[in-house]
Amino acid sequence: xxxxxxxxxxxxxxxxxxxxxxxxxxxxxxxxxxxxxxxxxxxxxxxxxxxxxxxxxxxxxxxxxxxxxxxxxxxxxxxxxxxxxxxxxxxxxxxxxxxxxxxxxxxxxxxxxxxxxxxxxxxxxxxxxxxxxxxxxxxxxxxxxxxxxxxxxxxxxxxxxxxxxxxxxxxxxxxxxxxxxxxxxxxxxxxxxxxxxxxxxxxxxxxxxxxxxxxxxxxxxxxxxxxx
Numbered sequence: 001x002x003x004x005x006x007x008x009x010x011x012x013x014x015x016x017x018x019x020x021x022x023x024x025x026x027x028x029x030x031x032x033x034x035x036x037x038x039x040x041x042x043x044x045x046x047x048x049x050x051x052x053x054x055x056x057x058x059x060x061x062x063x064x065x066x067x068x069x070x071x072x073x074x075x076x077x078x079x080x081x082x083x084x085x086x087x088x089x090x091x092x093x094x095x096x097x098x099x100x101x102x103x104x105x106x107x108x109x110x111x112x113x114x115x116x117x118x119x120x121x122x123x124x125x126x127x128x129x130x131x132x133x134x135x136x137x138x139x140x141x142x143x144x145x146x147x148x149x150x151x152x153x154x155x156x157x158x159x160x161x162x163x164x165x166x167x168x169x170x171x172x173x174x175x176x177x178x179x180x181x182x183x184x185x186x187x188x189x190x191x192x193x194x195x196x197x198x199x200x201x202x203x204x205x206x207x208x209x210x211x212x213x214x215x216x217x218x219x220x221x222x223x224x225x226x227x228x
Contacts, residue, residue, distance in 0.1 A: 014209075017152075021205040028136075028198040035135050035191050036116060044189035051184055052125055059184065060127060067128070067181040069174065070139025075102075079146055086153065093211060094153040098146065101207040105145035105200050109138045118192075125186035136195035137188045140179045144200025147171045152208050175200075 034040050068074060079102050086095035118135040120126070132138075151171045158164040179197060182188040 017205055017209065021202060021209065024198040024202040024205070028195055028202060031191055031195045031198065032112065032116070032135075035118060035195070040189070040191040044191055047190045048121055048125060048183065048186065052186065055127075055184070063181040063184040064128070066177045067139060067185055070143045070178045070182075072142075075142045075146065082146065082150055091153065097153070097204075097207050097211055098149040100211065101145045101149040101204040102142065104207060105141045105203040106138070108199060108203065109136055109141045109196070112136060113138070121186050121189060127185045128187060130187045134188055135192045136199055137179070137182050137192045138196065139182055140175070140188075140193050140196030141200040141203075143178045144175050144197050145203045146200075147175055148201050148204035149207065152204065 031040070079098065083095045083098050086092070086098065113133040113135065116135050117133050120130065120132075120134040148171070151168065155164050155167050158167060175197065179193040182193055183190055
């Protein structure tokens with residue numbers, strides 16, 4: 001019989017989430033500055049060279065399948081499904097959370113790509129054809145924003161500690177798997193992936209917290225009641 005998970009005090013949860021948001025924001029800004037000054041180039045190239053030398057046919061197949069999870073089409077479908085399930089399940093604020101997090105992650109990713117204009121790894125290292133700039137990884141920021149937002153509404157609702165661990169592990173494996181695939185396939189540097197990870201988590205946490213501030217929460221609830 002599953003052991004019921006003890007509820008965590010609200011202030012403890014809020015403190016932990018705020019700490020994670022500050023950490024992710026700081027890391028993203030640091031990575032942005034370091035990348036803009038080209039201080040990450042040596043590390044990025046060394047890791048990419050090691051990954052390139054370690055490629056195997058089986059790993060290439062896995063990487064290709066994993067990277068598809070972060071494509072715009074699959075992300076749009078997955079986001080629509082998650083939002084629809086949350087909305088029809090009576091969790092309208094959670095559905096709005098997810099939409100805001102994913103939209104913000106996508107918008108910030110595009111803006112930073114344009115402003116920084118970092119070139120992708122050399123074409124000879126790439127196993128798939130892709131276009132656009134490199135920093136941050138849009139696949140990673142998109143997948144992370146969606147899964148992190150989903151995690152905030154499913155892990156806390158789990159009925160046992162085991163369910164929480166299983167859900168958390170599944171989300172983490174998917175996010176890290178997509179990130180690894182982007183480096184393995186030679187279309188992103190490690191710093192691109194790390195920045196995408198920080199951005200996705202940051203957007204999900206910011207959306208989650210912002211929509212629950214008293215004044216905004218009252219406004220959102222009024223809009224949701226009118227939409228019902």
